[in-house]
Amino acid sequence: MKPIELKKGVYWVGAVDWDIRDFHGYSTERGSTYNSYLVVDEKITLFDIVKKGFSGDLLHRVHEIVDPKKIDYIVVNHVEMDHSGSIKEVIEYTNPEKVFCSKMGEKAIKAHFHNDGWPLVAVGSGDSIDLGARQVNFLETRMLHWPDSMFSYIPQEKLLISSDAFGLHWATSERFDDMVDQGELMQHAAKYFANILLPYTPLIEKLLVQIKDMGLDIDTIAPDHGVIWRGDPGKILAAYDRWSRQEQIAKALVVYDTMWHSTEMMAKAVAGGIQDEGVSVKLMHLANWHRSDIVTEMLDAAALVFGSATLNNNMLPRMADVLTYIKGLRPLNKIGAAFGSFGWSGEAVKDVGAMMDQAKIEQVADSLRHQYVPDHAALRKCVELGQKVGQAVRQRVGG
DSSP: OOOEEEETTEEEOOEEESSOOEETTEEOTTOEEEOOEEEOSSSOEEEOOOOTTOHHHHHHHHHTTSOGGGOOEEEESOOSHHHHTTHHHHHHHHOOSEEEEEHHHHHHHHHHHOOTTSOEEEEOTTOEEEOSSOEEEEEEOTTSSSTTOEEEEEGGGTEEEOTTTTOOOOOOSOOBGGGSOHHHHHHHHHHHIIIIIGGGHHHHHHHHHHHHHHTOOOSEEEOSSSOBEESOTHHHHHHHHHHHTTOOEEEEEEEEEOSSSHHHHHHHHHHHHHHHTTOEEEEEETTTSOHHHHHHHHTTEEEEEEEEOEETTEEOHHHHHHHHHHHHHOOSSOEEEEEEEESSOOOHHHHHHHHHHHTTOEEOSOOEEEESSOOHHHHHHHHHHHHHHHHHHHHHHOO
């Protein structure tokens, strides 16, 4: 794949990772990209590096534009290893005059790579550098989603190089948002937000307001993963505004794991009760749904209902996994309930409820458990639990 010109003299020179399928617990079934951008000006500048193992892709694409040894500046917007893993090879090959990063980025680079000889220059919000015909303005975006994160804005190009913000994991031969299927595009963007940025939604709300107040004229957003948003970036900005406020619809997830189908029977009855109340419901068996896809569906769901059988005096392992994952993402204003079958001890439902409390998921119905195989009367109670959850959803979001 050749370098792609975004603007006159501004190029995508990154790498496409067609084969990655797991990103620290997030399923990347369609691969990803590691985006780097080259600006050819009086000071030739490379924005962001690529994951270790992909430096050859980057340098090859740069070489099709200019000798990489002519690169004057490198800007590191984010030090996470999928963007800085190749920095040693790139710096040694290009020997840049300066490497710009945030103040926290300087600390992180030194802690990661233990090299005091690199020409690091720490910048902060409001700082800028001149490239010649262009200027780069920096905006720190701490904890979106690392302490070192920052944006680089080039006003002459109306271009925001946005680090991990507005990104998505999707390997394609197309580089721009208007070249791909729009439904799949927004699904990947939602999945990225839900799994990477959800814990930081209050900061994202403030950042969006800050960008608006600064009056930045943006017609292209170039993130570090996925496609480039060009022409009208309002679509992704509006989505981030909506997702950061964690807007909910009349939707519930019934997430469960089962041993001998008894909890599965209960889950179907609970889902039926929710549906009786006119609330959309998704039934999600953990044997078939990855945690990151459940979290994506959770983004706009009002209710999360969890069911688990008991194994060795505990909830089933996959249930512990998904609840731990959700707790770390800190979703806001969710309601739900817990249920499950058991043989002789039955601790799972209590433990599920306790983890829901830790995740600040409000339980709107008493937990429900049944010994062995549920009969008609037991399933009726499951339907009633689902109805209570459905009623609580409608009271909260309407529908």
